[in-house]
Amino acid sequence: MIHRRETVQMEQCWTNARLATMAGGDLGLIDDGVVAAKDGRIVYAGPVTGAPAAAGQSHDVEGRLITPGLIDCHTHLIHGGNRANEWAMRLEGASYEEIARAGGGIVSTMRATREASEAELFASALPRLDALIAEGVTTIEIKSGYGLRVDDELKMLRAARALGEHRAIRVEPTFLGAHALPPEYRGDSDAYIDLVVGEMIPAAAPLATAVDAFCEGIGFSPEQCARVLVAAKAHELKVKLHAEQLSALSGSALAARHGALSADHLEYATEDDVRAMAEAGTVAVLLPGAFYFMRETKLPPVDAMRRLGVRIALATDNNPGTSPTSSLLLMLNMGATLFGLTVVEALRGVTVNAAAALGLSDEIGTLEAGKACDLAIWNVSDPAELVYRVGFNPLHQRIKDGQ
């Protein structure tokens, strides 16, 4: 099934709906609501009493809940192979080090990704993308970061873009060359960052909208990540950072100082980090799938985020090593059960705040006039049900750009 996007030159409306517009600071609930769209853009979302006279096609949604189309703002959806065998070894008692010594870990995914053609990467990612689409996801961020040399990083970014051309979904490709040190650099991470900054970012700039790096003991130092972020901004790319996933290096504060849209993971973030993020308006992207799969016990500082006013987003982190999930609905439940998020926080985390994490607040994330008409129509009337269910998908219909 090939789906190419076309511009809709028509007026449409969805009536008899319960709307969760996400406008304002909560869910923005409107009973007996209407969404009207023209040429793929929302022209009205509000109570039936103020709605414009129905023009064009009208759809009675029979009391169903309509939310903005969901946004998965952090994924590594493109990757060669998988690591099911390594995980099986770990369940039988093998340590991470043993697996790494046996050629496993991130380097095994690098090898599989280098060996795969662009078409193979596209084809293997498609079922994962379709699983997200089936849950009402209308925008996805996809990172490179398993090629770790110029041509293979570009191949990943092209495969990510191709997904957006073959399905009705907005794809935001992010360059993550500074994800891991490729073995041919034999421990010389500064030399690899020279390559990232000097060759990879200029080559990736036409294909990516943002740049990310893995700030971690097993990744790159804050100083090295700073070089990456500075180079990205010189190419007018948006920036973000994997920070405080396994240890506290204040990568999140560094990201904030560099005007990052988001800092992601954050289990080990301190109050000072959160304060720096609040001051810069950097979004906290929480990834409960990785927390769960790695059996992490250190919780991200959600209370400090609330108190200091940092917006929270939730994403799948879909990747073969630490979060092999293709369910954003499951992340809603895990965000609540594992991190203590409320229904409002969880749902805003995959809509309005996820849009902010991608720098797309003017385009998507709420049901408001002027935004893209990306809708998820659910077979539920209470928004809490979307967070409450575990492993159940109540999507009725998904609309992308009014279609």
Ligand code: DI6
């Ligand atoms: N943090 C993660 O959890 C993944 N990357 C990252 O920076 C792990 C990627 C992998 O193990 O393949």
Ligand code: FE
């Ligand atoms: Fe990640």
